[in-house]
Amino acid sequence: xxxxxxxxxxxxxxxxADPSDGVEDLFGWYSNGNVEIPTPGSGPTFRTxxxxxxxxxxxxxxxxxxxAGRRLFDLTDGWGGSHPIDVPVFVVTHHVPHEWVAAHPDxxxxxxxxxxxxxxxxxxxxxxxxxxxxxxxxxxxxxxxxGLVDEIVVNLVPVLLGAGIRFFDHLAHTPIELExxxxxxxxxxxxxxxxxVGPG
Amino acid sequence: xxxxxxxxxxxxxxxxADPSDGVEDLFGWYSNGNVEIPTPGSGPTFRTxxxxxxxxxxxxxxxxxxxAGRRLFDLTDGWGGSHPIDVPVFVVTHHVPHEWVAAHPDxxxxxxxxxxxxxxxxxxxxxxxxxxxxxxxxxxxxxxxxGLVDEIVVNLVPVLLGAGIRFFDHLAHTPIELExxxxxxxxxxxxxxxxxVGPG
Numbered sequence: 001x002x003x004x005x006x007x008x009x010x011x012x013x014x015x016x017a018d019p020s021d022g023v024e025d026l027f028g029w030y031s032n033g034n035v036e037i038p039t040p041g042s043g044p045t046f047r048t049x050x051x052x053x054x055x056x057x058x059x060x061x062x063x064x065x066x067x068a069g070r071r072l073f074d075l076t077d078g079w080g081g082s083h084p085i086d087v088p089v090f091v092v093t094h095h096v097p098h099e100w101v102a103a104h105p106d107x108x109x110x111x112x113x114x115x116x117x118x119x120x121x122x123x124x125x126x127x128x129x130x131x132x133x134x135x136x137x138x139x140x141x142x143x144x145x146x147g148l149v150d151e152i153v154v155n156l157v158p159v160l161l162g163a164g165i166r167f168f169d170h171l172a173h174t175p176i177e178l179e180x181x182x183x184x185x186x187x188x189x190x191x192x193x194x195x196x197v198g199p200g
Numbered sequence: 201x202x203x204x205x206x207x208x209x210x211x212x213x214x215x216x217a218d219p220s221d222g223v224e225d226l227f228g229w230y231s232n233g234n235v236e237i238p239t240p241g242s243g244p245t246f247r248t249x250x251x252x253x254x255x256x257x258x259x260x261x262x263x264x265x266x267x268a269g270r271r272l273f274d275l276t277d278g279w280g281g282s283h284p285i286d287v288p289v290f291v292v293t294h295h296v297p298h299e300w301v302a303a304h305p306d307x308x309x310x311x312x313x314x315x316x317x318x319x320x321x322x323x324x325x326x327x328x329x330x331x332x333x334x335x336x337x338x339x340x341x342x343x344x345x346x347g348l349v350d351e352i353v354v355n356l357v358p359v360l361l362g363a364g365i366r367f368f369d370h371l372a373h374t375p376i377e378l379e380x381x382x383x384x385x386x387x388x389x390x391x392x393x394x395x396x397v398g399p400g
Contacts, residue, residue: 012354012378012394013368014214025375144360154212158394160344162374168213174362175225178212183385190380192390194212194358 002064002127004120006140007153008167009189015164016137021075026157029189043084052186059153063087064130065123067116067143070094072136081107085133088126090119092139116142137165144196145172152178152194155186173199202264202327204320206340207353208367209389215364216337221275226357229389243284252386259353263287264330265323267316267343270294272336281307285333288326290319292339316342337365344396345372352378352394355386373399 008016009026017023033049037056048056063085070093081104083089088108096111112119116139123132131151134143143149154167182193208216209226217223233249237256248256263285270293281304283289288308296311312319316339323332331351334343343349354367382393 011375012352012392013366013371152212156392158378158380160368160371160374160376160378162368162371162376166213168360168362171213171360171362174360175211176360176362178358178360180358180385180388180390183383183390185380185383188380190383190392192212192356 002124002130002132003150004067004124004132004134004143004148005062005151005153006134006143006149007059007155008137008140009155009157010167011157011159011161011164013160013162014166014168015161016167018161018164021165025159025161029155029157029186032187039084039086041084041086042080042082049187051184052189052191055155055184055186055191059133060085062131063133064127065090065132067092067119067123067132067134067139069136069139071138078104078107078109081109083108087133088123090123090126092116092119092142117146117148120148137167137169140167141170144168144176147173147198149196151181152196154192154194156190156192158188158190175199202324202330202332203350204267204324204332204334204343204348205262205351205353206334206343206349207259207355208337208340209355209357210367211357211359211361211364213360213362214366214368215361216367218361218364221365225359225361229355229357229386232387239284239286241284241286242280242282249387251384252389252391255355255384255386255391259333260285262331263333264327265290265332267292267319267323267332267334267339269336269339271338278304278307278309281309283308287333288323290323290326292316292319292342317346317348320348337367337369340367341370344368344376347373347398349396351381352396354392354394356390356392358388358390375399 030046035053037046065088067090073091177197178194184191230246235253237246265288267290273291377397378394384391
């Protein structure tokens with residue numbers, strides 16, 4: 001059964017983007033090394049340290065489906081119709097963007113209007129024994145509140161942003177107990193893996 | 201010259217205490233192992249994992265003085281007149297608590313009314329070539345904003361608290377660039393060391 005993984009690159013003070021959705025101060029580790037990691041789909045080729053490459057390869061290989069929020073979908077214009085890591089995408093939305101669907105007939109995108117739990121269930125099915133990645137701070141929050149997250153991965157960047165969009169915000173049923181399972185020290189990033197144990 | 205270290209135990213979502221100043225969900229690592237670490241002063245004996253003991257011994261041995269805020273001082277009633285790690289304490293305050301001073305004539309406490317920079321300068325002098333520890337989220341914020349912090353140590357606990365008092369809040373001059381210098385994996389805690397590089 002597919003496990004659900006929430007992975008984000010986060011500043012030490014908890015932000016995954018600056019107030020303008022900018023990630024310039026966070027995403028440097030994707031390109032500060034010599035190891036080339038091509039993304040399976042339309043994404044860029046990453047150039048990371050050897051340590052981060054170990055982390056990234058696993059993430060890319062393991063991924064079997066993605067659940068994304070409508071905000072992220074709109075921000076990226078649906079990644080032009082093909083997700084960077086080339087897996088089926090389940091977009092949680094109130095309204096299906098019929099024009100976009102018509103313009104991208106081959107895009108492996110499913111628009112789910114019945115809520116995040118339904119989107120995760122469908123993504124699990126599509127992912128088989130691979131993982132379901134969830135994207136967007138709001139989707140992560142909804143999934144955490146619904147007890148749908150199995151693993152959290154934080155790519156911790158040594159910077160204090162001071163303001164922006166938080167990875168973890170407006171959580172219900174706290175404290176949520178985690179278990180630290182793995183640490184990988186990259187260059188200007190520390191990859192921290194956690195299993196979600198559940199509300200305490 | 202003494203370096204200034206801000207060390208706190210923090211949840212993955214950035215809180216150093218719950219909304220009622222409680223730390224029950226955070227301080228477990230101080231007593232979840234077999235290695236006894238007596239504090240030099242009036243503090244308790246810690247019982248930690250071997251990894252956390254390495255971290256804690258260094259912290260205790262290195263400390264030469266502490267700068268604390270008035271809120272923490274009041275919360276602990278000045279630690280009964282003797283700081284847990286038995287070093288000179290510089291309390292940043294608007295008003296000297298004359299009654300408390302009279303009741304604790306031997307306490308190595310200095311009440312500084314000229315602001316946090318003055319308190320840090322005095323603490324540096326007292327610490328010699330050891331470190332100055334700064335305590336209290338508000339003092340850390342003021343010191344970060346004034347460019348007075350050399351090192352940040354986060355004892356990261358695998359829990360999401362959802363609410364409480366943040367380690368990093370209301371920062372000025374952001375982004376503040378850090379350099380990750382060391383990671384120690386303890387039991388239910390990961391000790392993360394950072395050098396403060398400065399505003400970007």
